Amino acid sequence: MPSSSPTMLSKTTVIPDQASTLGNLKLSVSDLPMLSCHYIQKGCLFTKPPSSSLPSHTLIPLLKSSLSKTLSNFPPLAGRLTTDENGYVHLTCNDAGVDFLHAAAPELYISDLLSTTDVSESFKEFFAFDRKVSYTGHSSPILAVQVTELADGVFIGCAVNHAVIDGTSVWNFFNTFAQVCRGANKCIRNVPDFRRDSVLISDAVLRLPEGGPVVTFNADAPIRERIFSFSREAIQRLKARANNWQVNGGAAMELMKKQINDHHYPNQKENNGKVVTVLENWLRSAVNSKPQTVTATETVEISSFQSVCALLWRAVTRARKLPAGKTTTFRMAVNCRHRIEPKLEPYYFGNAIQSVPTYASAGEVLSKDLRWCAEQLNKNVKAHDDSMVRRFVEDWEKNPRCFPLGNPDGASITMGSSPRFPMYDNDFGWGRPLAVRSGKANKFDGKISAFPGRDGSGTVDLEVVLAPETMAGLEADPEFMLYASSQL
Structure with a gap:
């Protein structure tokens, strides 16, 4: 593959086109734990704008102007973190500005980026603030936007302070940026809400070490990164299995054989016989077994996403070859905006997430069926109501601390992001993204991020x-x- 390192052409500061009227915004009990996390890095890959509609020399000025207008609707992103004399951390909306970087990688083509089995390392070069810790937002911009021009495409990557923003707010900003750029800024679709009057705002003080916190995992440990896709049909079959619905054995068997023949397995010639045998035995067992009786306590319907998570939990646990007695953890980031009473606005700006852990021994995960694993996840997510959110807040107030991101025991999975995020609703004026990718930030063994598929189905x-x-x-x-x- 051609060199993945883009050439930096320019770096400028972009400020809002209108002065902010917001005062200081106090960081919440969902914001503060993220001070030890890397900046979030998310971006979209586009085809290059056709010269007939947008000459190349006007692209960067247009994006800068649009970013300036967008920042007027998101003034905290142009601010800085400050800590007052009492130890409270605030977001000061002082219009200090954000970084805007213009880079070029003229030897890289879209096909180069999307044709590799593992996620191309080139994507990691399309973001600013590589592995920058969120606490440094006291002296550094809260946001950096890097636009990298490829031979036949454009990548727009955002790096944003994780103590200021979560995934819901990231994609609301990104979508608004695109909306403004394509000239639809007369009425912003989803206006962010900056109020700080919920249970998430606390009088507890997070005491930090001199110089600030550091990430809680080894960012240099060897890892591999791949994107696995689940078609609508595959998810429907998986959900049916998790809910003990009728299995169409013949259709499933034919699809299984097609998948094997479509090279979904390494060393196909050597392994096909073995893999087919294992799958056929498993599927015949599933098809021939009598449907389980559903009792009154088992009427909860497992969601599509919980079915996918349960499948992943089982497969990763199996791949890790853990002892049967080893406790495994599956963490899911839960949006609390609609769980709190009174509810937060859907586009409340900031972090409004809590990490919900589900525990089970490796032996249980592998010996129980898929439904059992999915039920454990379902039970904990469903139980995370207003009282549970408040319990999490009270627990943090007793012991204010940063979030221990990572996998210290080698048996954890952390699920972030969401397939519900509108990641592909980003048309800057020349079409929707071809792909969504992230940078090096917050990557460790067991870190999973869920994205919606591009087709929207x-x-x-x-x-x-x-x-x-x-x-x-x-x-x-x-x-x-x-x-x-x-x-691919």
């Missing part, structure tokens, strides 16, 4: 980051690969 893409040996096990896992396909 209910497909789901999982950005999977694992230790190399675990990834190899996942790639060869018959159950997982029966439903997943590699996105």
Whole structure:
């Protein structure tokens, strides 16, 4: 592949086109724990704008102007963090501005980026603030936008302070930026809400070490990163299995054989016989077994996404070859905006997420069926209501601390982002994105991010980051690969 390092052409500061009228915004109990996390890095890959509608020399000025207008609707992003004399951390909306970087990688083509099995390392070069810790927002911009021009495409990457913003707010900003750029800024679609009057605002003080916190995981540990796609049909079959619905054995068997023949497995010639045998035995068992009796306590319907998560939990646990007694953890980031009473606005600006862990031994995860695993996840997410949110807040207030991101015991999975985020609703004036990608930030063994599929039909893409040996096990896992396909 051609060199992945783009040439930096310019770096400027962009300020809002209108002065901010917001005062200081106090960081919440969902914001503060993120001070030890890297800046979020998310971006979209586009085809190059046709010269007939947008000459190349006007692209960068247009994006800068649009960013300036967008920042007037998101003034906190142009501010800085400040800590007052009492130790409270605030977001000061002082219009200090954001970084805007223009880079070029003229030897890279879209096909170069999307044709590799693992996620191309080139994407990591399309973001500013590489592995920057959010606490440094006291002296650094809260946001940096890098526009990288390729031979036949454009990548727009945003790096934004994680103590200021979560995924809901990131994509609301990104979508608004695109809306303004294509000239539809007369009425901003989803106006952010900056109020700070919920239970998430606390009098507890987070005491930090001199110089600020550091990330809680080894950012240099070897990892592999792949994107696995789940088609709408595959998800429907998986959901049916998780809910003990009728299995169409013949159709499933034919699809299984097609997937094998479509090269979904490494070393196909050597492994096909073995893989087919394992899958056929498993599927015949599922088809021939009598449907389980559903009792009154088992009437909860497992969602599509919970079904996918349960499948991943089982496959990664199997690939890690953990002892049966080892406790595994599946963490899910839960949006609390609609769980709090009174509810927060859907576009409340800031972090409004809590990490919900589900625990089970490796032996349970692998010996129980898919539904059992999905039920454990379902139960914990469903239980995360207003009282549970408040309990999490009270627990943090007793012991204010940064979020321990990582996988210290080698048996954890952390699911972030969401297939519900409108990641492909970003038309800057020349079409929707071809792909969504992230940078190096907050990547460790077991970090998974869920994206919606580009086609908008209910497909789901999982950005999977694992230790190399675990990834190899996942790639060869018959159950997982029966439903997943590699996105190329």
